[in-house]
Every structure is written in C-alpha cells, then in structure tokens.
Amino acid sequence: MLEGIKKAFASLTDKIKTTTLSESEIEKHVESFKLQLISNDVAVDVAEKLAAEVVERLKTIKVPRFSERREAVMQVLEESLSSVISEVDPDSSFINLVKSNYSSGKPTVVLFVGPNGGGKTTSVVKVSNYLKSKGLSSIIACSDTYRAGAIEQLKGLAERVGVRVVSHKYGGDPAAVALDAIEAAKAAKISTVLIDTAGRTEVDRNLLEEMRKIKRVSNPDVVIYVGDALAGNVVVEQVKRFNEYVGIDYVILAKLDADMKGGSAISVSYMTGKPIIFVGTGQGLDDLEPLDKKRLISTVLGHAS
Ligand SMILES: Nc1nc2c(ncn2[C@@H]2O[C@H](COP(=O)(O)OP(=O)(O)OP(=O)(O)O)[C@@H](O)[C@H]2O)c(=O)[nH]1
Ligand SMILES: [Mg+2]
Structure with a gap:
C-alpha cells in the first residue's frame, strides 16, 4: 500500500x-x-x-x-x-451529529454519491456497520434503481450486518425510495438513513440532475462522496465536479489497501477543501477506518508504528 x-x-x-x-x-x-x-x-x-x-x-x-x-x-x-492532509474525526463530527439529532427525535440522513464502481454500496454497508459498533441503528435506502443487480447486491451485503434495506422496483424513482426509508426510520426510531445511489460520471447530465433531485427531496444532513483511491488524480477532479453539482461534506476514499501509488490520499483534501472521513481498507465490511493523519504520515515516511 x-x-x-x-x-x-x-x-x-x-x-x-x-x-x-x-x-x-x-x-x-x-x-x-x-x-x-x-x-x-x-x-x-x-x-x-x-x-x-x-x-x-x-x-x-x-x-x-x-x-x-x-x-x-x-x-x-x-x-x-x-x-x-486534512482529516476529520468521524466520532466528534458525524457520530455526534447522529446522536444529537436522535435525541431531538429525528433521523440523520446521509447521501452517498460517486462514480461507477467507486465503492459506494460497500461503503454504505461499512458505515452502517460502523454505526452499529457505536450502538447506533441505521436503515439503508436502495436509491440505485438503475444498475442491474444493484438491489440484490445491497441486500446481500446488508444481510451480513443485519440492517434493513428499503427498495422499490428497478426503473423506479430513487428519490421516492429515499423518502420511504426516511419515513420508516421515523416510524421505527432508527437513528440514521443511509442512501445508496447509482454510480454516475461528472459528464452524464441526466444522472447528475437525478442526483440533485434525490438531494432536494431527501434533504440530507451529510453528503459523502465515495471515490476509488486507484483512480488517482481523477478523484480530485470528480470531487470538485460533484461538489459543484450537489455539494459534498466529506470524502470516503475506498480501496486504499490496493493503491500502490498513494497520490489521491495525499492530494484530495488539499485540492478540494473536503476532508477524508474514512478510508476503505479491504472488501470486508469491517474494512473501514477513520483517516488517521498521523498514521498515514508515518506510513508514508516509513516508520509506521
Ligand atoms: N480492496 C477493496 N475493494 C473494495 C473496497 N471498497 C469496495 N471495494 C470493491 O470494489 C467493487 C465495487 O464496489 P461497490 O461498492 O459495488 O461500488 P459502487 O460504487 O457501489 O458501484 P456502482 O453501484 O456500480 O456504481 C466491489 O468489488 C467491492 O468489493 C475497498 O476499500 N478495498
Ligand atoms: Mg453501488
């Protein structure tokens, strides 16, 4: 790595x-x-x-x-x-927000966006698992009604961590799925709604408009861009474009474990002004870690603890 x-x-x-x-x-x-x-x-x-x-x-x-x-x-x-490099501690930012929303009786809505195959669906389930490890419940909206197999893939992963998935039919309105999940969370007093969306590129106007609509309708508290560390410099450009279209708060950099170069981890936060909240370190559902800036620097400088 x-x-x-x-x-x-x-x-x-x-x-x-x-x-x-x-x-x-x-x-x-x-x-x-x-x-x-x-x-x-x-x-x-x-x-x-x-x-x-x-x-x-x-x-x-x-x-x-x-x-x-x-x-x-x-x-x-x-x-x-x-x-x-700029890091953000998920516990003092994201997790605290979830807790404080929960105590005032409302679920925290988190929208995941990013390019095709970047690692969104896997990261959504990993975040659900992370929340669970903090004693917090979640529900996942399958707002990818577009890609064949997306619903089955998400359900299969979610089952492994025991989290409920709200889904509609393929070709349905992804914003409606998100709304349903939010309603279900309110009814069952679930603390977080994680919205998985279809992969899209920054040049696909229709899908970008759809992403805007999902955001407008679901009114998320947090928007997370999930990008693939292996994409290198491309990630920086994509974060900028996605930020222009929908506005993002944090970055999850997936597949850092497979990244032989390392440039995106070093560059993305400085170039975009958006901190990395988690890095993906494998295909397992526990393979999600907060970005530990000190450890990343130690690793780069070759004296990792
Ligand atoms: N090694 C490694 N593989 C990962 C990581 N995160 C995701 N993957 C793999 O990357 C592939 C794509 O992941 P998905 O979660 O399906 O990506 P996605 O962004 O939802 O893809 P689309 O919905 O098709 O846009 C899968 O084979 C995952 O197992 C990671 O942190 N490390
Ligand atoms: Mg997906």
Whole structure:
C-alpha cells in the first residue's frame, strides 16, 4: 500500500540526510522528488507546494551530526505532509451529529454519491456497520434503481450486518425510495438513513440532475462522496465536479489497501477543501477506518508504528 509515494520520500531522505548540501544540490534533489510524487498521482499543485516547503524548511536545518540531521529532515517532511492532509474525526463530527439529532427525535440522513464502481454500496454497508459498533441503528435506502443487480447486491451485503434495506422496483424513482426509508426510520426510531445511489460520471447530465433531485427531496444532513483511491488524480477532479453539482461534506476514499501509488490520499483534501472521513481498507465490511493523519504520515515516511 502506498509504495510509490513511500519510495519518493525515502529516496529524498536518503539523498539529503547524510551531508550538509548546498542550496542548489537540495533544489536538484527536491525537483526529482517532486516529479516522483507527480508520477504517483499526487496532484501537481500539491507536489509543488510540498517541494517548495521542503526546500524552504531544509535551508533552516543546521545540524552537522548524522543522527540529528536525519531526525531534522524527517521532521521537515512530516510537517510538510501534515500541512496538506486534512482529516476529520468521524466520532466528534458525524457520530455526534447522529446522536444529537436522535435525541431531538429525528433521523440523520446521509447521501452517498460517486462514480461507477467507486465503492459506494460497500461503503454504505461499512458505515452502517460502523454505526452499529457505536450502538447506533441505521436503515439503508436502495436509491440505485438503475444498475442491474444493484438491489440484490445491497441486500446481500446488508444481510451480513443485519440492517434493513428499503427498495422499490428497478426503473423506479430513487428519490421516492429515499423518502420511504426516511419515513420508516421515523416510524421505527432508527437513528440514521443511509442512501445508496447509482454510480454516475461528472459528464452524464441526466444522472447528475437525478442526483440533485434525490438531494432536494431527501434533504440530507451529510453528503459523502465515495471515490476509488486507484483512480488517482481523477478523484480530485470528480470531487470538485460533484461538489459543484450537489455539494459534498466529506470524502470516503475506498480501496486504499490496493493503491500502490498513494497520490489521491495525499492530494484530495488539499485540492478540494473536503476532508477524508474514512478510508476503505479491504472488501470486508469491517474494512473501514477513520483517516488517521498521523498514521498515514508515518506510513508514508516509513516508520509506521
Ligand atoms: N480492496 C477493496 N475493494 C473494495 C473496497 N471498497 C469496495 N471495494 C470493491 O470494489 C467493487 C465495487 O464496489 P461497490 O461498492 O459495488 O461500488 P459502487 O460504487 O457501489 O458501484 P456502482 O453501484 O456500480 O456504481 C466491489 O468489488 C467491492 O468489493 C475497498 O476499500 N478495498
Ligand atoms: Mg453501488
């Protein structure tokens, strides 16, 4: 996982940790570091910002001894990475919102959107499972009435975590399914309604209009974009477009476990202003984790705990 960017950071550290280098030597090494980041799907703006910060901060390091210099370099890289990644703690944001809505008698409505095959349906069920682990109930609306097999897939996954799915027929109105699920949640005092939707691309006008309609009708408290880490730079562009169309609050980056490069995890929050709330770390329904910024940075810098 994340081998590409790990390598970029490791080779930069190797080159600059041992001796005190001239400014032009540092700049040369950082330039090749920047290109390595870009080739591992780090957005160009983010790679440039990281490179500029690293150069700036390295100039201020004046420690002659090897071990101290290595530590100082690591700290520079850590701080630079930290300035571009933004996390949000699901427990203090999302879970707290669910709890406070519940205590005032209303369900929290969460709308999941994203491109085809990004990981929405799996992530919806994972989030339901996560809520369950916090003692919170949920119901899922199958608002993908479009793709063949979508209802059966969702029901099959939901059964594994014991959560109820509200569905209509294929070809039905996805917004009506969402409304039904919201009514069912109110009647049964269920704390959260998770709305799974059909995959769509940012160029498909009809499906984008439909997504807007689902949002208008269901009036969600939270909108989550689910994207595929393997899509790299494409994720950044898609989050921006989806945000323009429907407005999103958080990103779930699925399939991080399979991502050999790592650029989207580093770039997406900085480029879009939307924090990553969870990352998908496998196909199992427990494979969902809050983005732990410290751990991500440790992993990238190769001293994971
Ligand atoms: N390795 C890995 N696979 C994942 C992860 N999340 C989802 N997948 C797999 O990705 C594939 C697509 O996932 P879905 O949840 O069906 O994606 P979707 O966005 O609902 O797809 P559509 O409804 O067709 O748009 C499935 O085979 C999932 O098992 C993850 O975090 N890691
Ligand atoms: Mg789906």
